[in-house]
Amino acid sequence: MNKYRTALMNRPFMYIESKRIAEMMRQGKSEEERRYEAVELNAIQMPSLDRRKTSYKEISHRLSFLDDFLLEKFMNSDADTAKAILAYAILQADQLYYEFMREIYLEKILLLQKDLAKKEVINFLYKKAEQSEVVAKWADNTKERLASGFLQFMRESGFIVSNHEEHQVKRPLINQSVREYLRKNGIKPIVEIMLGELL
Structure with missing residues (x-):
């Protein structure tokens, strides 16, 4: 990554x-x-x-x-x-998005917590800024726009349903043959995000 x-x-x-x-x-x-x-x-x-x-x-x-x-x-x-x-593919291509989906999205799915606020995404980015010089250098409006980008990605790929500023996490719809293929051949930490379960 x-x-x-x-x-x-x-x-x-x-x-x-x-x-x-x-x-x-x-x-x-x-x-x-x-x-x-x-x-x-x-x-x-x-x-x-x-x-x-x-x-x-x-x-x-x-x-x-x-x-x-x-x-x-x-x-x-x-x-x-x-x-x-x-x-x-995007979860493999983008380290920060992957970490967000592991640390925030997957945890919510596993704990049956449906609501996801944009503020939580922004807070995640500020937490990463404490751990990474790269993220620390980003302006506040960059973090704001990136948070919006994360939510847009989640919406378009089936990980959330949005109603105005309210978002609810969900598992994406994936057909059975692809689910089984990912289970057997996929990258485990990413497959767990995709399926919303620990393998």
């Missing part, structure tokens, strides 16, 4: 865009071909060249954590399962 970073603040879930890149991977296109189509031909349909470059790089980084089985399931499963698979 990478060191702490703020990628989830600036680059959203990008589910549709990730599907487009994953399809190119499935077609056997080289990294150079994928990059050309995504960035130069704007296959990911983003307005600016800079945004296409950074988004393509982030998507490619995330998808690199999926093996052939999960990549295939990402393309061909129901939307809930596909989004959960993308979340599995």
Whole structure:
């Protein structure tokens, strides 16, 4: 996993865009071909060249954590399962988000505590600032925006249901074949987040 970073603040879930890149991977296109189509031909349909470059790089980084089985399931499963698979990749790609999901989300699921407030996400980031010089250097508004990014990711990938400023944690919907595959072949601490249980 990478060191702490703020990628989830600036680059959203990008589910549709990730599907487009994953399809190119499935077609056997080289990294150079994928990059050309995504960035130069704007296959990911983003307005600016800079945004296409950074988004393509982030998507490619995330998808690199999926093996052939999960990549295939990402393309061909129901939307809930596909989004959960993308979340599995993101949990491997982003250390800080992974730690948040282990320390806050999973604990709430295991203790049957449903409510999650944005303040709890922000408090988590301030706690990390005490442990990490990298996080300590981030401005308050960076932590605020990153907290919003975390909540958006959780919402889009099925880990929370939101009603205005109120959020309730839940287990994402994942089809049985993917659940079983993750149990047998996945990275245990991340699979525990995905399934909402200790293995």
